[in-house]
Amino acid sequence: MSKLLHKSMLDFPYLFSEIDRDNFHCPVGWDDIVYNLTKELHSIYPDLKVVQVKEKFAGLRYYIEPVPPELRNHIYDIIGKAEEEAYTTCMWCGSKEAKQGDIGNWIVTACDKCMEEKQAERKQQDEEWEARKKELMNKVYKTY
Ligand SMILES: [Zn+2]
Numbered sequence: 001m002s003k004l005l006h007k008s009m010l011d012f013p014y015l016f017s018e019i020d021r022d023n024f025h026c027p028v029g030w031d032d033i034v035y036n037l038t039k040e041l042h043s044i045y046p047d048l049k050v051v052q053v054k055e056k057f058a059g060l061r062y063y064i065e066p067v068p069p070e071l072r073n074h075i076y077d078i079i080g081k082a083e084e085e086a087y088t089t090c091m092w093c094g095s096k097e098a099k100q101g102d103i104g105n106w107i108v109t110a111c112d113k114c115m116e117e118k119q120a121e122r123k124q125q126d127e128e129w130e131a132r133k134k135e136l137m138n139k140v141y142k143t144y
Pocket of ligand 1: 090091092093094095110111112113114115
């Protein structure tokens, strides 16, 4: 369990009472955004239930169960603002100087420093994979 989910469940147990283990994946750089969002929503509507929190296409997704019609616009505005904030917040370090980029086939939101680090990591993993593949193929086809 992530630190964020642990803290969120302690501070807002009802909101997370039905969260599924597979349905809470928040990049660590967005912890504050998600915690503050939950806190604000809890103050407006304590009967809220969070269904899913995740990163998708480099953006934050925060899904809730239906809320009373009179609160709907207000609540979705607040969620929308947090999701917007996540688009310019680094998924790893939380820097507010982040933008979208690619790491392999994965679209991420990251600051320049984290983007460089993660791309270098990925490049090294790709090279290791290629070397391993080559080694294996050489072994297999040597028998001809
Ligand atoms: Zn960063």
